[in-house]
């Protein structure tokens with residue numbers, strides 16, 4: 051309460067008193083002591099709260115007015131202003147890095163820097179360095195006289211070079227006399243200690259020092275050697291854009307340049323730019339045909355290009371290579387050429403087929419743009435957000451694709467400068483990043499195929515971003531289905547798709563009732579679905595009918611739930627008394643009658659799936675195979691598979707159920723399970739051919755669901 055009062059009273063004003071340098075340093079030391087006692091405590095990520103959103107600074111530091119710390123006003127974004135300070139304490143690392151800083155007038159304050167990745171020296175700002183903060187926010191920190199400069203956007207803070215003229219002389223305390231050689235050895239030392247961000251900083255200083263020294267052959271040689279070192283270090287940090295630029299800057303024109311091309315090739319590979327990577331690797335091979343490492347990398351690169359071109363993958367081998375601890379990121383390229391991004395009539399941009407596709411075809415197969423190895427659901431979102439921020443800072447070339455994704459309503463606050471380079475770093479607006487994460491990320495298991503096993507836990511889900519797939523709009527009865535293998539997203543056609551048709555996916559498993567599912571879409575993504583199913587249900591079914599259907603659904607679910615089925619295992623019904631079966635049967639019929647035939651002739655009847663599945667189980671339990679088959683056929687029909695015949699005399703191919711069911715079938719693993727139960731019933735009735743066709747259709751469906759051909763028996767494990 052007291053804090054809130056101080057906050058309200060002082061907003062916009064300079065605080066009457068703030069803690070002195072000595073007081074600040076004393077409290078800071080106690081925090082650091084505590085930190086030293088628990089050095090391995092996991093570091094939380096501060097995720098942005100969209101209601102507090104404010105845009106990142108897009109100004110150059112030289113264009114803002116530098117003010118002393120004493121002019122900072124509470125709860126204020128100091129637009130058009132900036133501070134230049136020296137860090138006078140080691141950092142305390144929590145959700146961000148908190149340090150004590152001092153300005154040229156001897157004023158001290160607390161500086162909290164959030165959202166810097168581990169590859170940045172600013173994730174743990176070292177004592178003695180100088181930083182500039184553009185358009186800082188000064189906040190009351192809860193306690194009495196306790197304030198803090200708070201930096202959310204990573205690009206709002208700049209690590210200054212020691213020789214930067216913007217640092218006031220009084221703060222600098224004498225010129226820094228390190229030579230290029232000295233900075234280089236400092237870099238080498240940091241490298242050997244595996245402190246790669248510091249190594250990069252020192253090599254950068256070394257390169258700048260080279261510029262200040264006499265330009266002779268020795269300096270040029272030194273400069274190129276440092277570029278090589280910095281390139282290697284940036285590669286280790288995953289800063290591929292910088293690694294590539296350094297590699298190219300290290301060239302001398304001699305045959306030893308093969309190393310520069312090799313590094314540039316590896317950096318391009320890291321960015322999944324395989325065509326460019328191949329070009330560099332081929333230049334390296336030209337200069338040094340015997341280099342085995344280059345040859346190996348070149349072969350790897352050709353394999354990626356083949357995958358991109360043909361869409362041919364060895365999915366079983368990829369599956370076998372997965373390891374939840376060490377290998378969730380597969381070494382594969384993205385096959386995207388069957389689809390293209392363009393404006394869609396009703397949903398902004400969308401994905402469209404570039405050629406005719408058949409049910410079961412690979413629509414695309416995309417490697418994650420960003421996906422942390424974090425399958426703990428409570429941490430998955432924060433891990434993805436942190437990775438997105440870090441990668442955008444580290445590899446500005448990513449901005450071109452990631453920052454074009456739909457960020458939700460925050461779109462209106464954007465300046466258009468996000469992703470551009472200002473003061474040497476890309477402008478990264480964390481609220482925009484969070485908006486993009488929120489509207490575009492996918493939840494995924496390690497492998498969809500394993501997740502279909504009844505024994506697999508449902509809750510090991512990671513989160514990731516696939517830029518191409520993010521352009522797909524939602525449809526409740528979509529024409530594709532996605533599956534995951536590590537960080538590969540496999541999209542398959544659930545029915546035939548014509549060239550030029552829009553590709554849809556289901557964002558989340560949908561609710562049976564149109565109004566309920568649309569409330570979810572509105573809240574989560576800000577749209578109301580107007581797909582074939584939603585539009586017809588909404589406009590053609592009368593309100594009275596929808597209400598009665600809701601009541602009938604509640605009644606039938608209540609009856610089923612006395613003996614619920616586990617939809618994953620199919621277990622739970624057991625031997626059910628006649629009376630219970632009769633009740634569910636009667637209620638299901640009533641519900642069925644509430645679906646107008648003229649509306650639902652070509653539509654799935656989602657509310658009927660659960661009761662019909664229940665009846666299949668009840669009849670299976672009593673070995674009443676004829677009835678199990680009857681309801682099994684109804685289950686498929688209610689998923690929208692309208693072309694499953696019940697007669698040997700009808701000519702049909704197992705795949706026909708996918709290709710000849712119209713535009714509104716809903717493919718899920720339950721369809722596969724339904725086909726298997728149907729097969730079991732037919733086999734028990736001695737109708738072998740029907741049983742075989744159903745198994746074949748189930749196998750084909752399981753390939754669509756899991757992304758590649760798999761044994762149906764996995765569903766029993």
Ligand SMILES: C[S@@+](CC[C@H](N)C(=O)[O-])C[C@H]1O[C@@H](n2cnc3c(N)ncnc32)[C@H](O)[C@@H]1O
Pocket residue numbers: 396397398399400455456489490520521522523524525575576577578579580581
């Ligand atoms: C992941 S993005 C899909 C690509 C997006 N259309 C774009 O222009 O970038 C999700 C957003 O697309 C739009 N969207 C997706 N499916 C839709 C649908 N069925 N009807 C209307 N808008 C839809 C919504 O604005 C949603 O928040």
